[in-house]
Amino acid sequence: MSNKRRAKPFKTTAFMKELMAKYYADGAAAAEAGIPVAWVTAVSPVELVYAAGMFPYYPENFGAVASARKIADKLSVVAESKGYSHDLCGYARCGIGDAYASEHPVGEIVKPNMLFGCNTQCGTLAKWFEVASRYYKAPYFLLDTPQVVQDPDDSVTSYYLEQLYEFIAFLEDFTGKKFSFDKLNEVLYYANEACRLWNEILDTAALKPAPFGFFEACFHMFPIVTMRGTKDAVDYYQALRDEVYERIEEKTFVVDDEQFKIYFDHIPLWPRLRWFSDIFAEHKAMIAVSLYTHSWAYSFDLDRPMESLAEQYTREFVNRFFDYRIDLKLDLMRRYNVDGFILFSNRSCKPNAIGLYDKQNILSREMGIPGVIFEADMSDLRFFSEEQVLNELRPFFEQLKATAR
């Protein structure tokens, strides 16, 4: 497996490194420059924070980086020594652990001047931010988002919209500056552009063979999550899009002799990403699509920016009911014409893991293709067994091969 030929690296990788370095340098310099740091959650209207001239920092991203560098367990142990359980979300354990840790192998988490938490994704972020706001003695604004069970839900959208205005008042009070709606529209314009380009790139995974897939998306998603609403993100995805099309021209594809397309749910196994992707390449299977990387597909209406933010963020799949999540998975599976699906029962992400056992049966019935669930943790290798995961995947690959005959 280790001698597996991998596709050549993307040229834009250098651009990515530059952007990341700039982002982290900005974060570190924010305090000196008098720019307040706001902690934000991945599925929240960060556009407001950018428009207010603050620096948005994603503790979840810190968790993902620590996980990918295989030190989540070490940070977690520090959090555990304070009484936090190893059953909590791995990202939260990384963040809390780092706050108490004396060593910071992936750099120190940036301290917040204020926290803007949103519970669309999960209850864990809302609690983690609550804990952090006490620890860092920084004010906390919780954007409460009840689950949209039946769409449309005007009550939830109005509640969210009202809170957006409450948040703007909170921001004005915090920064002492009047909020600029012109600036917001500029930010939303960039967000729209970045989302449009990102989804255009993701869509190339439907080509067979494909120049870009899930693992590439995991690598290149940093700007769409953290810099959505900036010109930098737009420039980045323009460059990446051009390169993806170049690759189609020159026939550089993700998997040699691609035979199968796979749907994956949901967050990757960060500490073993390369190992995991090699297994698929070896079986000539390409993970083409996941709910995770497809989460950033906003298209805000600049004529009614606030309403548009409320509508789109409340309708994100993370804030939706069981039935909708199944429909969305089915839709993606059909759009990308997949041959099988993998569901990650991720003990660090309860909202996405709970229900997968039932969903597997429903998806198999609807799609008539092989599907499998594996058990692990997105961050923490103490809850991962290579042998167990391979045992769970093996019958899947056998079934997949059988369908091709």
Place this chain on the structure above:
Amino acid sequence: MNTGLNVEALEYFNEVTEDPCREARLWKEKTDGRVIGFLLTDVPEELIHAAGFFPYGISGGKKWLSLSDAHLQTWTCSYIRSSFAMALGGEYDFFDGLVIPQRCDESRMVMGIWKNQRPLALMDNFRPLRQVGRPSANRYFLRELDRFKKGLEGLRGSEITDEELKESIKLYNSNRDLLSRLFDLHRRDPSLISSKELYNIVVASMIIPRDKLNEKLTSLLGTLKPNPESEANGKIKIFISGTFLEPLEIADFIEETGGVVVGDDLKNGSRYFDGNVAEEGDLMQNLVDRQVKKMPSASFDDFANPRSDYLVNTARGNGADGVLLLHLKYCEPENYDYLDMKTALEEAGIPVQKLETEFGQTSLGQLQTRVQAFMEMLGGVDLV
């Protein structure tokens, strides 16, 4: 020793919890009415009752546990797992509806699975507030209550009138008053009724027809005469905090070692009957007000009144010698609060101990040992 105790009334509550579906089934047979189950906590039962339905509060289960394994990971909350297992085992087949208040990730995600496996005529995802500090909260929650009410009206086929709602609110207020009185009496004279019996009555109160509950509680209360001397009876006063007192035997372990439970913030305790609903004016607004003013919990923390402050003040107010944090395994919200609560209590000079519990836990011995160790630290004597 209190000799006038209404043993018969106490026995009744014990029988109810031993066979938790009995009363609701009997009611259904007799009235041909509808039973609506609900998971704890913060469900506005008054509306269910006003629709003429039987609100059935689910306090977890002890049977069929392994049936959940095919649907819920072993690392999900055992309250949800054990409650769902009861449904899978057919225990709740007489339900006409189910309400799940979305209070955490598990309660937010389990309804889809439940609906897929055991569909019922009404399956309501009730979405209480997560923040209460801003004006938007009140307006949203009024709409949410209205949506909830309309769902019940749809099942019944007619509107719930103001008179009906008012009657139900009055009845529930009187239930809560009686339960509060019982807890007050227990605090004044712990020898009247054991801590375990006290919490058993709360669990029973959620699965008994409301008028019958008042009758039984009134009859029990009539025989409880506190001895004014007994306040200084030298017992070690323990405040219990968390989600559930589960198993109820924990209360026995506290008493066996010279302690008594003097207060709690539990779903199957004080949180259930905390605060009344005003009976005049805009009744829906009054229901909102009760929720907004409720004691904080891990899933409902008013930043102006943080849970750790509340805990310190309430434990102190009840003269607690120690606080036992009942930690339901895998409960994320509760775990996030732990360090802050522990630190606040320690800074206030109140000894604190965490006790991990689980629905379906079989090893009572371990729990007993841990409670004993805490009680010994507080100067308790082994009275067994």
